[in-house]
Amino acid sequence: MTDEGQDSNHVIEVKGLKTQFDDFVVHEDLDLSVRAGEILGVVGGSGTGKSVLMRAIIGLKRPSAGTVRIFGEDYYQASDKEREVIEQRWGVLFQGGALFSSLTVAQNVMAPIKEHLNLPDELAKDIAALKISMSGLPEEAGARYPAELSGGMRKRAGLARALALDPEIVFLDEPTAGLDPIGAAKFDELIVNLKESLGLTVFMVTHDLDTLHATCDRVAVLAEKRVLACGPLEEVRKTDHPWIQEYFSGPRGRAALAFKAS
Amino acid sequence: MTDSAASFDIDVTQGVLKLAPQGDWRARFLGGLDDPLRDFADDSVGRDLVIDMSGVERLDTVGAMMLQRTLRACERNGDSGFVRANEAQAALLEQVENHLSPCHVEPLHENAFVAVIRRLGVGVVDAYYAAIEVLSFVGLALATAGRVLLNPKKMRWTSTVYHMEEAGLNAMPIVGLMSFLIGAVVAYMGAKILSMFNADIFTVELVGISVLREFGVLLSAILIAGRSGSAFTAQIGSMKIREEIDAMRVLGLDPMEVLVLPRVIALVIMLPILALVAAVLGVIGGGLVAATAMDISPALFVSRFQETIVINHFWAGLIKAPFFAFVIAIIGCFQGMEVEGSAESLGQHTTLSVVQALFLVILIDAFFAMFYLEIDF
Numbered sequence: 256m257t258d259e260g261q262d263s264n265h266v267i268e269v270k271g272l273k274t275q276f277d278d279f280v281v282h283e284d285l286d287l288s289v290r291a292g293e294i295l296g297v298v299g300g301s302g303t304g305k306s307v308l309m310r311a312i313i314g315l316k317r318p319s320a321g322t323v324r325i326f327g328e329d330y331y332q333a334s335d336k337e338r339e340v341i342e343q344r345w346g347v348l349f350q351g352g353a354l355f356s357s358l359t360v361a362q363n364v365m366a367p368i369k370e371h372l373n374l375p376d377e378l379a380k381d382i383a384a385l386k387i388s389m390s391g392l393p394e395e396a397g398a399r400y401p402a403e404l405s406g407g408m409r410k411r412a413g414l415a416r417a418l419a420l421d422p423e424i425v426f427l428d429e430p431t432a433g434l435d436p437i438g439a440a441k442f443d444e445l446i447v448n449l450k451e452s453l454g455l456t457v458f459m460v461t462h463d464l465d466t467l468h469a470t471c472d473r474v475a476v477l478a479e480k481r482v483l484a485c486g487p488l489e490e491v492r493k494t495d496h497p498w499i500q501e502y503f504s505g506p507r508g509r510a511a512l513a514f515k516a517s
Numbered sequence: 518m519t520d521s522a523a524s525f526d527i528d529v530t531q532g533v534l535k536l537a538p539q540g541d542w543r544a545r546f547l548g549g550l551d552d553p554l555r556d557f558a559d560d561s562v563g564r565d566l567v568i569d570m571s572g573v574e575r576l577d578t579v580g581a582m583m584l585q586r587t588l589r590a591c592e593r594n595g596d597s598g599f600v601r602a603n604e605a606q607a608a609l610l611e612q613v614e615n616h617l618s619p620c621h622v623e624p625l626h627e628n629a630f631v632a633v634i635r636r637l638g639v640g641v642v643d644a645y646y647a648a649i650e651v652l653s654f655v656g657l658a659l660a661t662a663g664r665v666l667l668n669p670k671k672m673r674w675t676s677t678v679y680h681m682e683e684a685g686l687n688a689m690p691i692v693g694l695m696s697f698l699i700g701a702v703v704a705y706m707g708a709k710i711l712s713m714f715n716a717d718i719f720t721v722e723l724v725g726i727s728v729l730r731e732f733g734v735l736l737s738a739i740l741i742a743g744r745s746g747s748a749f750t751a752q753i754g755s756m757k758i759r760e761e762i763d764a765m766r767v768l769g770l771d772p773m774e775v776l777v778l779p780r781v782i783a784l785v786i787m788l789p790i791l792a793l794v795a796a797v798l799g800v801i802g803g804g805l806v807a808a809t810a811m812d813i814s815p816a817l818f819v820s821r822f823q824e825t826i827v828i829n830h831f832w833a834g835l836i837k838a839p840f841f842a843f844v845i846a847i848i849g850c851f852q853g854m855e856v857e858g859s860a861e862s863l864g865q866h867t868t869l870s871v872v873q874a875l876f877l878v879i880l881i882d883a884f885f886a887m888f889y890l891e892i893d894f
Contacts, residue, residue, distance in 0.1 A: 356861060361622040372544050378551040378583075380622055382544070385582045388616035397620030402859050421544060421577040452612035453578065454605065 265324075266291045266424055266456050267312060272321035274304070274311050281307050283480040285321070289424075294450055294457040296467045299477030300498065305460040306350075308477065309426055312458070313347055314338070325424070343371050345424040346417030350432065352409035354401040360387060360412045361397035367419045382419070390415040391445050407438040411445075418449070427459040431466050443469040464503075464511035476502075522546040523580070526572075527557065533565050533596065536587065539572040542580030554583055558590035566591040570602035581606075581613040589617060654851045658781060661773040676779035684745035684780075685787025689794055691744075692737050696795035699732050700724055700802030708811050717811050721818055724803030725826040733796035734788075734834045735882060738841035741788060742874040746849035749780050750870040753853025754863045762854070772854070781846040788842035789835055796834060833894055837885050841878050848874040 267289040274281045281304035289295045299305050310316040312323055314330055323330045325341050333341065354363050364383040368374060374382070387397050390411040401409055410430060417425055430446065431439035443466050450457055461467060467474060467488060475485040476499055484494040492503045502508055522541040529535065536557075540546070568584055570576075588597055599610060627635070665671045707720035753776055756762055765772050800822070807813040813821075852870035856862050888894075 356859065359623060361620060365622070368544075372548070374544065374548040375551050377555075378548065378579075381582065381586070381619065382579055383622065384618065384620040385578060385613065385616050387620055388618065389578070389612070394618050394620035397622060398624045400624070402861075418578075421579065449612075452608045 264290050266326055267458065268322075268324040268327075269308075269312065270322050270324075272308075272311060272318050272323065274307055274316060274318045280480060282311075282318075285481045287475055287482050287485065289456060289458055290473075291423075291456055292450075292454055293472040294446070294459060294470050296471035296474045297458070297460045297477060298462070298467065298474060298502065303477045304480075305477055306428055309428055309458065309460050313345065313426055314342075343420050344422055345426065346420065346422035347426045348410065348413045348417045348428065348430060350428045352401065352413035354409060354412055354416065356401050359398050359400055360392070360404070360415070363401070363412060364415050364419050367416065371420060383415075386415040386418050387412070389418065389449065391441065407434050407442070410434065410442065414445075418453075421453070422455070424456045424458060427457060427461075429461055429463075430459060431461065431463045436465075439463065439466065440469070446470055464508055465514065468511050468514070523550055525550065525554070533567055534561055534591070535567050535569060536584075537569040537572055538580075538584065541575045542573050542584075543575055543577040544579035547579060547583060551583070554587055558587045561591045564591055565596040567597065568599045570599055570606050573606065576606050576609055578609060578613055581609040582617065585610060585613050586617060651848070651851055654854075655847055657773055658777055658847060658850075661771065661778055662781075665774060665778060671774060673775060673779045676775070677783050680780050680783035681787050684741065684748070684784055685791060688741060688744055688791060692740055692791050692795050693798045695740065696728070696733055696736055696799040697802035699736060700728050700799030700804075701806045703727055703732070703799075704803040704806035705810065708806065712811070717813065718817075718821060720803070720807050720811065720813065721821040722825050724800060724807070725822055726830050728799035728803065729796050729826065729830040730834045731882070733799050734792040734838050734841065735878070737788060737791040737795045737838070738845065738878045739875060741784065741791065741842070742845045742878060743871055745784065746845045746874045747867050747871050749846065749849030750853040750856070750867045751863065753777075753850055754856030754866055757854065757856045758858065758860070758863065777846075777850040780850055781843060784842040784846040785839045788845075789838035792835055792838040796831065829894060833885075833889055837882065840881055840885075844877045844881060845874045848877065 265288040267287075269285060269287040272285040272287075273283050285308070287308075297305050297308065307316055311318050312325070312330075317331065322332075326344065328337060328341060330338065330341060354360070355366065358366065361380070361383045364386050365379050368379045368382055372379075384394065384397065388394065392408060392411050392415065396404065396408060396412065401412065404412060414425075414427075414430075427446070431442050434442060446457060446459075447470050449455060457470075459466075459471070471488065473486055474488050474491045476483045476491060476494070476496075478496070478498050483496055484491045484499060491499065494500075503512075523543075523546040524539045526537040526539065527534065528537075566588055568588060573580070584599075588599070591597060599607070602610060626632075704720055704724050707723040708717065711717055711719050711723070753762070756776075762772050762776075765775060804815060804818045807818050808815050849870050852866040852873070856866045
């Protein structure tokens with residue numbers, strides 16, 4: 256790790272980010288940093304580029320300007336080797352789970368282990384079982400194919416794969432979207448629990464106000480092509496911006512707050 | 518196997534086993550320790566074990582899991598446990614503790630012999646039901662066609678014409694080229710063999726009869742099965758996956774009427790036209806070879822053609838075209854409707870669609886051949 260004059264406590268540091276699709280600019284001059292060991296929730300209206308921001312950070316969408324530093328390393332300037340090291344230190348849960356459909360859940364979890372770690376087969380299987388169980392799946396789920404799982408189980412299986420290499424950062428793209436409220440609440444609990452016991456840093460894109468209240472240490476609001484506000488939920492709520500006010504003080508925002516208060 | 522950044526020491530004090538892991542206990546360094554640790558656990562079953570964590574510099578879930586596993590294998594009464602673990606290590610060990618049960622990695626396999634028998638049985642039963650389903654689909658398509666015939670306003674002309682262009686007109690260059698080449702190849706064969714008997718002139722009959730009766734229509738059908746039958750399956754199948762078919766049903770639109778009928782009618786109209794083009798170009802291909810490789814001038818070719826080839830050969834070929842077209846379109850649409858859920862299913866059914874359509878086309882062609890023989894056509 257090289258510390259080049261930035262806060263070494265920040266595991267992700269985005270500076271002056273600009274992303275665009277042809278002429279359509281999604282982000283411009285966007286700054287955001289994520290501290291080690293926190294859960295950062297990224298919110299914003301549809302089309303404000305929450306997922307694009309995540310894709311820019313994990314290297315799937317090359318920005319047209321700006322830098323993305325992960326563990327102090329400039330991702331887009333790094334050599335292939337350095338990148339591989341970074342990639343082994345993060346885990347990503349995509350919205351639909353993005354499991355490999357031709358592999359069982361356990362084989363999905365074992366895929367990164369087999370690729371990156373030189374471990375005996377027996378141990379790899381034990382690791383897969385551990386991650387599957389830690390993600391809250393029943394043990395018989397290991398031998399099932401993704402197509403045989405419900406949406407909630409698929410997300411848990413995706414999380415198990417994201418955790419396969421004991422990452423330091425986990426990226427979650429709308430982890431609770433499409434889950435029923437009970438399943439969503441359990442998923443929130445799971446994320447907080449794993450964050451605490453494994454010391455994870457979590458970067459979470461979400462729409463879910465309940466999840467924000469239940470899990471996030473800090474919230475970043477994306478609007479007008481940049482981060483409008485970033486801080487603890489209580490502070491962000493007070494920001495004087497029409498979208499933020501409507502978001503947190505609308506009927507759903509108040510309901511989520513009331514629920515948390517009770 | 519890996520760098521030896523991780524290791525463990527064992528000693529016994531006052532009858533209590535003590536395991537002291539050392540160094541970096543993270544997954545990447547633990548490959549070589551898995552077997553020794555398992556052996557150790559096997560040897561120490563039923564003895565109290567204390568694991569001293571003070572020598573561990575770094576720990577991840579894998580290391581924690583291996584230690585917990587060892588502890589659990591040995592543990593007999595309450596004196597076992599971890600000592601001198603720092604806060605983070607304790608949290609990890611605790612997190613892992615409840616998640617040690619192994620799980621199956623692959624789907625359960627059955628006995629190979631039983632599997633073969635079972636698959637055979639399932640195959641037979643599936644084939645039976647598939648045949649019934651295809652037949653009922655044919656019936657449904659015909660019934661829908663009848664209903665639309667009585668009420669022509671329901672006919673989707675735009676869609677039909679679109680598919681006539683897409684599946685028919687756009688296929689014309691490739692069908693024509695293929696048939697031209699096959700006509701030429703047949704003529705070359707004739708030139709080589711017939712000239713041995715000094716019967717070069719019979720090349721005209723060879724090309725004429727084979728291209729008009731069989732090759733023109735059969736090649737067009739095969740090409741269309743591969744080109745349009747699969748496209749029908751993919752189009753309807755992806756609509757099925759996106760629930761568009763369900764949406765049509767609840768909106769009161771009949772998918773048979775909206776999707777299937779236009780495709781069937783388009784192919785039934787276009788395949789005979791394609792077969793005609795194929796026949797013409799096949800004969801031209803044969804004629805060209807006859808003129809260049811043999812001493813049969815175009816004029817001779819044409820006059821011989823008119824004398825010896827009766828029109829029946831042409832009709833015998835062309836009559837088959839609508840039947841082939843019907844089968845290809847029906848199978849394509851049917852397989853599209855059978856697609857369920859995932860993209861793999863779409864792939865499977867697209868393959869099935871082409872295979873079944875080709876098989877049925879050849880089967881029907883064989884029936885026609887026998888039929889023509891019986892009636893001397």
